[in-house]
Amino acid sequence: MAHILIAGLGDLGQSLAQRWLDGEHTVSAIRRSNQAPAGVDLYSQDLTDGAVLLPPDQVDLLYIILTPSDRSVEGYQRAFLHAPKRLLDALAAQQPLPPIVFVSSTAVYGEHSGEVDEKTPPKPNKFNGRILLAAEEEISTRSLTTVVRFSGIYGAGRKRLLQQVSDIESGGAGPDPTWTNRIHREDCVDLLHLLGQRWVDQEMVPPVVIGTDTAPSVNTAVLNWIAGQQGIALNLSVPDIVPGKRIRSRFLAEQKITLRYPDFKSGYAEMLAAETSGEKI
Numbered sequence: 001m002a003h004i005l006i007a008g009l010g011d012l013g014q015s016l017a018q019r020w021l022d023g024e025h026t027v028s029a030i031r032r033s034n035q036a037p038a039g040v041d042l043y044s045q046d047l048t049d050g051a052v053l054l055p056p057d058q059v060d061l062l063y064i065i066l067t068p069s070d071r072s073v074e075g076y077q078r079a080f081l082h083a084p085k086r087l088l089d090a091l092a093a094q095q096p097l098p099p100i101v102f103v104s105s106t107a108v109y110g111e112h113s114g115e116v117d118e119k120t121p122p123k124p125n126k127f128n129g130r131i132l133l134a135a136e137e138e139i140s141t142r143s144l145t146t147v148v149r150f151s152g153i154y155g156a157g158r159k160r161l162l163q164q165v166s167d168i169e170s171g172g173a174g175p176d177p178t179w180t181n182r183i184h185r186e187d188c189v190d191l192l193h194l195l196g197q198r199w200v201d202q203e204m205v206p207p208v209v210i211g212t213d214t215a216p217s218v219n220t221a222v223l224n225w226i227a228g229q230q231g232i233a234l235n236l237s238v239p240d241i242v243p244g245k246r247i248r249s250r251f252l253a254e255q256k257i258t259l260r261y262p263d264f265k266s267g268y269a270e271m272l273a274a275e276t277s278g279e280k281i
Helices: 011-022 073-092 127-140 160-169 185-200 219-229 250-254 264-277
Strands: 003-007 026-031 041-044 061-064 100-105 114-116 145-150 152-154 182-184 208-211 245-247
Touching (some): 073 127, 100 127, 127 145, 152 264, 160 219, 182 185, 182 264, 208 250
Parallel strands (some): 003 026, 003 061, 114 245, 145 208
């Protein structure tokens, strides 16, 4: 059985930890709070400050799934540059660094227009993408690494588009049409577990994987559909030609991996059904 260390036990990290626990592996985790799923050996700490606390036993796989405390340049630098460096320095002083799965974002591609996949050179134009790309490059020099670039994550607890529909219905302005890309949180967890399992099994794992569904969509079309499922007519414009990038995952296609939610309609239909029944989403 492998020893998995997850740095960042948020929404994705907690579900991922449970997946490894279900397979009877040992799971340790680092997070700022003191809450963790039963069975997880938690080292509660802020990786940007103080001594780094680590499990004493050999770590076989490391996930870095960090989120900034605030969405500023300084917040991103602390979360994605300073914290991983301190973690890796401390772990390297204790053992040879294990394979790493680092969660990044398709923000590293910037305002690229047209088709984007793993072979597209990153060209970030905003600070978040630039810092994430710098983090990818730094972490990848330290050990064998797979960088997972997720597009917009949605799913349970993530109601931004539902709120946007409500705001527009109440008189708010609709967005300018653009291509958007997304992936359901359950598919994120599935992909992270799959990649980690391949590292544990000493199989070939690519250095960069994009995590996104198979249906890039115009944002106004998405909002119109979500509203329509609730009996609301937004009638936002959906032009034939719009700006933005259409992202696809070569890895998922070449490996013939089927997502649970291949398009936004399948995921949001479930979310809306849960909301109607009064379940927490």
